[in-house]
Amino acid sequence: MKGEDRKEEIFETAAQLFGERGYNAVSMRDLAEALGIKAASLYNHISSKQELLSTIIISVAETFTEGMNKIISSRKSVVEKLDDVIELHVRITIESSSALASLNNDWRHLKEPDLSYFLDMRESYEENFRKILKAGVKKKEVKKLNIEVMLFTILTSLRTLNQWYSKKQGVDQAELSAQMKQLLLHGIILD
């Protein structure tokens, strides 16, 4: 199946370029050149530029959705669930850094019906996260702060981990997870 290999290669290179420069700043000529072929040849493997973006973004988004669903349905404590969410993000950041960058920067350029599908997943993910935090407050495992501020702050740090991780070296996955847990859950100030 050489054809499938080529297709895979196209998606990977597209994810990398979209992640670096943004969807609109990467032309089909740019992508083709990076692959060593002409732009017209791309259309023998894919049907449109939009298909590239949708496939890249939806794939990562589904991985997040599956991960969160597992966490939600487990019987762990709230703090353990929060640990697991952080680990999920760190894992995906390291495994799918480019696709994650595309998702973060270019989800706005999805077209319907993919846009709605993506937004539904995103909303559902956030709602599940919110539920974990609310349960934590109720069980007195989590401080009684504004739920939306907590949700946003933790989530945005986790979502943009890739921006930072791709630049720095010398921090491995386990170490990064541990540091993020300390920081986001326990803060940085010594009392």
Place this chain on the structure above:
Amino acid sequence: MKGEDRKEEIFETAAQLFGERGYNAVSMRDLAEALGIKAASLYNHISSKQELLSTIIISVAETFTEGMNKIISSRKSVVEKLDDVIELHVRITIESSSALASLNNDWRHLKEPDLSYFLDMRESYEENFRKILKAGVKKKEVKKLNIEVMLFTILTSLRTLNQWYSKKQGVDQAELSAQMKQLLLHGIILD
């Protein structure tokens, strides 16, 4: 000075559109239409689309630089300085939400020499922040965690505050600052 008013209006509308859709997804025709004029008329007030992006981004970046310089040269404690940095971000988020979105999403599309100028300011800002954290660790005001992880996590939360603030209502500036301080500096877990 009616001309200056019009120019101001163009920059504000551009910031809003760039912030919503991204620089490359907003055409000069889109911008003109939002202002109720034709695209060609824009060029009586500005010289290029690039000028719009540069002016918008550099202006906010300079506000951050000035704010950070004041904080760095004050004689406050580390924790107070961290409080001030958080307040600086919350203030700019509320005052210049659209320009901040342009900065976050589209700084990559700046051209030289503006790109280098921006990156220098950004690097200097981060270096000052790093110094505050390092001093905190030394004085035992801040936990001895990985400096880069702390820097990244706090900064990314603050930088993307606008994404979230523009959606939600009912949280005022003082309240938001207070919540962010609690969360970023002291964490969310009850010990």
Place this chain on the structure above:
DNA sequence: GTCTATAAAATGATAGAC
């Protein structure tokens, strides 16, 4: 599966009338 050639549309920007 890749190429050349080309269509069809959109884009940033300019010239010149009013």
Place this chain on the structure above:
DNA sequence: GTCTATCATTTTATAGAC
């Protein structure tokens, strides 16, 4: 200060030869 008309370029995508 805004308009119409237009240019030069770039863009996504298709047709058809090899």
